[in-house]
Amino acid sequence: MENPWAGEVTLVVDGTPRVLKLTLGALAELEASMDTDSLLALAERFESGRYSTRDVLSLVVAGLRGGGWRGQAADLLSVEIAGGPVAAARAAGLLLVRAFHVPEVGR
Numbered sequence: 001m002e003n004p005w006a007g008e009v010t011l012v013v014d015g016t017p018r019v020l021k022l023t024l025g026a027l028a029e030l031e032a033s034m035d036t037d038s039l040l041a042l043a044e045r046f047e048s049g050r051y052s053t054r055d056v057l058s059l060v061v062a063g064l065r066g067g068g069w070r071g072q073a074a075d076l077l078s079v080e081i082a083g084g085p086v087a088a089a090r091a092a093g094l095l096l097v098r099a100f101h102v103p104e105v106g107r
Helices: 024-033 039-048 053-066 084-100
Strands: 009-013 016-020
Touching (some): 009 084, 024 039, 053 084
């Protein structure tokens, strides 16, 4: 079960709930792989709805790795994500929000 206070988000991959989290190491890896100059720019793309599937995939991979997964982005090309691309994009956006904001009580 995810812990939003710890920045965690759950995504169901091939029928298995996976906890995603942007740890410091995952964030560093994400920055290295991004096609942007900062995490703030990536967050702004998500807020404005101008994110790409590459952005979503990069965030999901970083979050999975932060949650303990040891795969590569290529491993996700043939998996089934419950809720499809919309669920993946939602999880990616939540990861960004939860990495930098403390959740409000009751959320």
